[in-house]
Amino acid sequence: xxxxxxxxxxxxxxxxxxxxxxxxxxxxxxxxxxxxxxxxxxxxxxxxxxxxxxxxxxxxxxxxxxxxxxxxxxxxxxxxxxxxxxxxxxxxxxxxxxxxxxxxxxxxxxxxxxxx
Amino acid sequence: xxxxxxxxxxxxxxxxxxxxxxxxxxxxxxxxxxxxxxxxxxxxxxxxxxxxxxxxxxxxxxxxxxxxxxxxxxxxxxxxxxxxxxxxxxxxxxxxxxxxxxxxxxxxxxx
Numbered sequence: 001x002x003x004x005x006x007x008x009x010x011x012x013x014x015x016x017x018x019x020x021x022x023x024x025x026x027x028x029x030x031x032x033x034x035x036x037x038x039x040x041x042x043x044x045x046x047x048x049x050x051x052x053x054x055x056x057x058x059x060x061x062x063x064x065x066x067x068x069x070x071x072x073x074x075x076x077x078x079x080x081x082x083x084x085x086x087x088x089x090x091x092x093x094x095x096x097x098x099x100x101x102x103x104x105x106x107x108x109x110x111x112x113x114x115x116x
Numbered sequence: 117x118x119x120x121x122x123x124x125x126x127x128x129x130x131x132x133x134x135x136x137x138x139x140x141x142x143x144x145x146x147x148x149x150x151x152x153x154x155x156x157x158x159x160x161x162x163x164x165x166x167x168x169x170x171x172x173x174x175x176x177x178x179x180x181x182x183x184x185x186x187x188x189x190x191x192x193x194x195x196x197x198x199x200x201x202x203x204x205x206x207x208x209x210x211x212x213x214x215x216x217x218x219x220x221x222x223x224x225x226x227x
Contacts, residue, residue, distance in 0.1 A: 006159065032212070041124065043204070043219040044160070093159045097212070104150055105206070105215055107159035 003027050004096050006108025013084055013115055021079045021111045023094030029074035030096035034105065035067070038091045050077050084115040119143050122205055122218030131227050135192040139205035139218045142186065146207040146216075149181050151190045154202045154220065163203075164190065195225045 003026040013019050023033060032051050036044040048064075050056040050071035058064045066088075068080040077096075081088055091112055095105040122139045129135055137151075148167055152160035164179040166172045172179045178191040188207070192199055202220040 002162075004159075034215075041219075043217045046214065049214075091157075095159075103212075104148075104162055104165045106162060107152070109159040110157070112157065 002106040004030075004094065004106045004108040006094050006111060008111060009109060010112045011114070013113070015085055015115055016083055018080055018082045019084055019113060021081075021092055021094070021113075023077045023079070023096065023108050025075045025096045025106075028096075030077075031074065032097045033071055033077040034095045034097070035069060035077075035079050036093045036095065038093060038110070044093065047079075081113065084113070086115045089113055089115045117142060119216050120205065120207065120218045123221055124219050126222040126224055128224045128226060129195055131195060131197060131225055133195050133225075135195050135199070135223060135225075137190040137192075137203050137205075137221050137223070139188050139207075140186055141188075141207060141216075143207075143209070143216075144183075144186065145209040146186075147210065148208045149179070149188050150206040150215070151177075151179055152204040152206060153199075154204060156201075160204055195223075197225045197227050200224045 005024045007022050035047045047062045048056045048058045050069045052071050052074050056069035071077040093110040095107045097103050120141045151164040153163050154160040166179050169181045169183045176193045180189040202222045204220045205218040206215050208215045
């Protein structure tokens with residue numbers, strides 16, 4: 001149980017284009033989803049928290065107009081990297097937390113974004 | 117000082133050894149403690165989830181929490197080459213609160 005599916009696993013795009021990453025909770029309803037960015041040999045950096053049906057909460061230093069997050073249903077959240085630049089190249093990982101306390105985070109398999 | 121400190125390793129052990137992975141933290145409000153395993157180019161996989169102090173065992177894995185010392189451990193018995201991965205500790209002050217991660221310890225189990 002508690003499977004989180006993330007697509008695509010890898011994407012290469014040209015500078016200036018936009019890329020959408022999907023995160024789905026397959027067997028549970030995710031009241032909250034989180035988007036992380038991970039640099040080599042570094043910890044997971046929380047970018048934003050999204051709750052179903054409301055606006056995402058962004059961490060300090062994360063541009064909300066660049067990283068658009070939509071959490072339209074209890075099983076789907078999307079992250080759109082707009083006008084991507086090479087410095088946006090990174091490993092993006094989503095996670096989902098179900099209802100009930102305690103409820104740990106379950107992660108997708110990540111998306112490797114390369115902007116050329 | 118980081119909220120969560122974790123030795124990045126790498127830690128190399130022979131197959132069959134007992135592995136001890138540790139994290140220290142500074143925030144006394146942390147009550148929920150997690151260990152994740154992350155293979156290269158994959159998302160973290162939840163291994164253990166514990167609340168407050170004490171031990172929890174699941175197969176070859178044992179998680180220990182010592183809140184008085186602000187110290188948590190993950191023990192892996194009879195380590196296998198397939199255990200080679202990066203292990204991340206994580207913690208939060210509440211079930212719905214922000215989760216803070218360690219930087220991860222890279223483990224290599226040598227056949």
